[in-house]
Structure formats: structure tokens, C-alpha cells
Amino acid sequence: MSAPLTAFSPAQLRAQDWAALNDLFRATPPPSQPLDGFYAGQFVGLRLAPGVTQLAEWVAARWMPWLGKRFSAGQGSGDNTLRRDSYWIARAVWPLYRGYHDVEPRVYRAFTFRTSYGERAGEPGSRVFRLDYDVPGNPRLTVRRIVDELVQLEAGFYLGRMVVHWWWGQHGVTAYFTLKAVAQHGDLARR
Numbered sequence: 001m002s003a004p005l006t007a008f009s010p011a012q013l014r015a016q017d018w019a020a021l022n023d024l025f026r027a028t029p030p031p032s033q034p035l036d037g038f039y040a041g042q043f044v045g046l047r048l049a050p051g052v053t054q055l056a057e058w059v060a061a062r063w064m065p066w067l068g069k070r071f072s073a074g075q076g077s078g079d080n081t082l083r084r085d086s087y088w089i090a091r092a093v094w095p096l097y098r099g100y101h102d103v104e105p106r107v108y109r110a111f112t113f114r115t116s117y118g119e120r121a122g123e124p125g126s127r128v129f130r131l132d133y134d135v136p137g138n139p140r141l142t143v144r145r146i147v148d149e150l151v152q153l154e155a156g157f158y159l160g161r162m163v164v165h166w167w168w169g170q171h172g173v174t175a176y177f178t179l180k181a182v183a184q185h186g187d188l189a190r191r
Contacts, residue, residue, distance in 0.1 A: 008153045010042040010178045018047060021176050025161060026120070028151035030129045034073040034115055035150070038081070039158070039179035041068035046175050065089075069131075069179060070109060076116065078131065079109045094139045111143050120149055121163040121171040131160075156181035 013021065021044065043064065046056050065086030071078040079099075082090070084106045091100075101109045113131040120126040131148035138144045145167075150160045162175040 008157060008159075008178075010044060013044045013159065013176070013178060016045075018045065021045060021159075021161075022173070025149075025151055025159060025176075026123075026126070028153060028159065030117060030127050031150060031152040031158065034076070034129070035069075035071040035078070035158075035179075036073035038070050038182050039068045040182045041066055041081075041160075041180075042178050044159075044176040044178060047172075048174055067107065068182070071115065073115075077112060077114055079112045081107055081109055084108060094142070097137070097139050097143075099137050111138055113148070121147065121165075121173075150179070153178075 013024075016024070043060055043066070046053050046060070048056055065083040067081040067083060069078055069080055079101075081103065087100070087108055090097075090110065097110070099110050099112060103109055111133060112135050113133045114135055116130050116132070117127060118130045120128050128149040128151060131150070133146045133148075134144045145165045147163045147165070148160050149163060150158045153159050158179040160177045160179060161173050162177070163171050164174050165171050
């Protein structure tokens with residue numbers, strides 16, 4: 001098991017093993033208020049399947065199209081911000097999805113979610129800030145099976161995890177990521 005963390009950065013979190021990330025997530029409270037505005041994102045860790053995880057981590061270390069998320073606290077919703085160079089790949093994977101929105105020449109948004117406070121997947125009595133992708137318009141067999149859960153590590157800095165509801169009925173944590181408040185979409189594209 002990794003040493004306990006006293007300060008947080010994506011690099012320090014990436015150095016933690018999966019059990020330490022799980023422990024940190026469970027010990028950390030949800031955001032004190034709903035998120036609003038733009039948040040730069042970074043992947044911390046993935047866990048998919050043997051071989052697939054290593055390949056996905058190798059690709060993510062060299063090319064990460066996901067830039068972060070945009071939240072509207074007033075509407076209880078948000079979406080993901082992505083690099084333009086991933087657009088045609090996304091269109092090939094989800095050809096019927098119509099929720100792509102241009103933001104600026106290097107950035108687009110996709111995959112809307114609803115936000116709420118609720119329990120961690122499979123942990124009654126717990127509390128997290130939830131990003132539920134099961135909304136009309138999102139791809140039914142993939143994206144709509146995802147719920148992101150957030151806890152607040154520091155002011156303006158959050159640890160999230162992606163929980164997938166698998167076809168066989170179980171829930172599994174497949175990724176950890178961070179979100180950090182930024183002023184505007186352009187700040188995401190400059191990373």
C-alpha cells in the first residue's frame with residue numbers, strides 16, 4: 001500500500017495504488033456545493049481488464065483527448081470537453097450520437113450528464129456528488145451505463161471516479177480522475 005497523502009496533485013495521486021485511491025475516495029467528503037463552471041480534468045488511473053488496462057494507460061500517456069468538464073449548477077447538468085483531434089474517432093465509435101457541440105476551433109463538448117448528491121455505488125449511507133450519464137441522447141449501450149462520483153480534496157480540486165454498470169448487473173470502478181476549477185474553456189485547450 002502507498003504512503004498516505006498529505007498534499008494532492010494528479011502526479012501524486014497517479015503514484016498511489018488502486019487500494020489507496022479507493023481508501024482516499026471513501027474517506028473524503030463530497031463537494032460542499034454543486035460544481036459550476038469549467039474544470040480541467042486529468043486521468044489518474046484506469047482499471048479495465050488485464051492487457052486492456054495497460055494498453056489504455058499507454059495510449060492515455062501519449063494522447064488524452066478528454067480535457068475536463070463543464071457544469072451548470074443552476075440546471076443540475078454538465079458535459080465533457082474534448083480535443084478536436086478526437087472528433088472523428090468519437091463519430092466512428094458513436095455514429096448515431098448527435099450531442100457534439102463545437103466550442104472553439106480546438107475544442108468540442110459531448111456526453112451530457114445530470115448532477116445530484118447521492119450514495120456511492122454499492123455503499124449505502126455514503127455521500128458523493130454524482131454525474132449521471134443516463135440521459136436521453138447519450139449512447140445507450142455505453143455512455144448511459146456510466147456514473148461519475150466526485151469528492152472534494154481541496155478548495156477547487158476534486159477526485160472523481162468512473163463507475164460503470166456492467167451488462168451482467170454489477171458496478172465497477174474503472175477510472176480515477178481529478179478536476180480543477182479554471183476560468184473558461186480556452187484554459188482547458190491550453191493544457
